[in-house]
Amino acid sequence: MSRPRVLLADDHRMMAEGIKALLPDEFELVGIVEDGRAMVEAAERLRPDVIVADVAMPNLNGFEALARLRKSHPNIKVVFLTMHQNAAYARRALDAGASGFVVKHSAPEELVVAIHAALKGKIFITPSLTKQVVEQAETGARGEKEGAKSLTSRQREILQLLAEGRSAKEIASDLAISPRTVEFHKYQMMEMNGLRSSAELIHFAIKQGIATI
Template identity: 55%
Template sequence: MKKARIVLADDHRLVAEGLRGLLEPDYQLVRIVEDGRALLEAVDRLMPDVVVADVSMPLLNGIEAARQLKKRHPAIAVVFLTMHIDVAYAASAFEAGALGYVLKHSAPAELLTAISCALRGRTYITPLLAGELLDYQRRRPEDGQQDPFSRLTCRQREVLQLLAEGLSAKEAAAVLGISARTVEFHKYGMMDSLGLKSSAELLRFALEHGVK
């Protein structure tokens, strides 16, 4: 029987190599990458069955990478493996199209189950967050408020992460293949959309929303 093909994205190389040993008996691990942009490139080239990704990654975080990946390749399953126990991250992960959310300290017991579920089109969330996520989702419509992060465009979120990582406008432009002036345009567009008055407030917003 042909093994399902997996691309793994995690910027902690030791963690990734440890996961190799967990995955390879049952799956074909076709690539390990260390940032969200490399993940998108690998998926475009290799077309795996499943992506296992961390939430926090440089250049493009896992959730934003998943949003873009699912638009381009909706049939590819995404499972998040993360340290983030905050239910808001789990909610964002599923909204981005993920089918699984597993905590790293639970990986040996839960990751294989989550991947198996994802390959069958079923969702899996670590039991530590399942009840809390349900409560969180029930409360959200009652709030009557849109998540301010959702007001930003895909490109704005990309720019925001790079600026939050300390890149200059010129450096961010080089990563994105756009001009520094366009980066500044997106920066001030975000500030206007979010009602922020300074670059410092924009970076604080990024930190509060886990843009990293």
């Protein structure tokens, strides 16, 4: 019987190695990647059963990477492993189609449980956040995310890169578009959300969970 295939995605190599050490021999580790784009590319190439991914990764955050992945490989399960003990992040992970949300300090006790749940088609959330996540779902408390929903996937990608401190020229080179296109999207996002400066735009990105601090 073949072992479940696991891909790790975390931009902190030491953390990834620590996660690797938590995986028992019943799983086959097929690779470790360090950003969201690499996660999507590796998933296409390696076809893991489960991806254990950080939320905050450069180039493409975990949520956006999952959104891309679900379009082409909806059967690959994703368990988020993050330092952010935040019910809003957990809710967004579930809305994006994640199978699990585990806080890193709980990983020794919870990660393998979450992977097993994902393989069985179930959902696992760090117990300390479960009550808050359920309350959010019952009250429909998602108003703060409405602004992000109005953005296109390209705009969210550009916004994350801006929040990471990239210049328009660097982003243009990265995404194979023109700097003018980057600036157009930037000012369109500001206008759509009533923002007056680049600083307000970055704050918006953090508030919406598109970028992290």
